[in-house]
Amino acid sequence: MPKFLAxxxxxxxxxxxxxxxVIDDQPKLLRESYKTIIFGSHMAGWMILGMVSNYLWDLFKSGKSLADxxxxxxxxxxxxxxxxxxxxWSIWKDQHQEISFALNLVAFQNGFFWQVVLSKVGPVIPPTVSGVDEKPPVGG
Incomplete structure (x- = not known):
């Protein structure tokens, strides 16, 4: 199964x-019709490649092999x-959907550092007025 997926x-x-x-060399009307789907899919591929690379990096750094x-x-x-x-996707949309190899590298990088990207997503806990977490009194 893993070989099939790979x-x-x-x-x-x-x-x-x-x-x-191929699409980048086509007339503008045809290019605009398919560019979003195809280049978006290609960037997703780069991102997933980055995620797999991160997994393999961690695997090899821990002294394991491909068998693990x-x-x-x-x-x-x-x-x-x-x-x-x-x-x-947001970065690409802000660049007026220009096809760029640099965006592929950004996609790979975001995939490689996916844990860091997700660590920034989470609930924001507002600080208390005194700056110290207030705990309820014991027994009350």
């Missing part, structure tokens, strides 16, 4: 990359990928 990912990644090049890959641990980042991808 093969499927590589196939989608290569096809979307080739289509980005666990599919559930590898799929965890993919489950949160829409949250991480939103930041990349």
């Amino acid at each position: 093969t499927l990912f590589v196939l989608i990644f290569v096809v979307t990359g080739a289509l980005v090049v 890959i666990r599919l559930p641990n590898l799929l965890l980042p993919v489950l949160v990928s829409p949250i991480v991808f939103f930041g990349i």
Whole structure:
């Protein structure tokens, strides 16, 4: 199963990359119609590649090998990928949807550092007036 998923990912990644090049050379009307879907998919591929790279980096740094890959641990980042991808998508939309290799690198980087991106997402706990957490009195 993991080999099938890896093969499927590589196939989608290569096809979307080739289509980005082909579509960028087409007339504006055709290019604008498909650019959002194809380049967005390609950026998502770069982001997922970054997430997988981060998993492998951590795996090898802990002294393990490819035989120690666990599919559930590898799929965890993919489950949160829409949250991480939103930041990349917003940057691309702000750049008037220009196709840029730099955005692919940003997508890879966001994928690689997905834990850091998500650590910034969370509830904001307002400080108390005195700046110290107030605790209720014991026994009351």
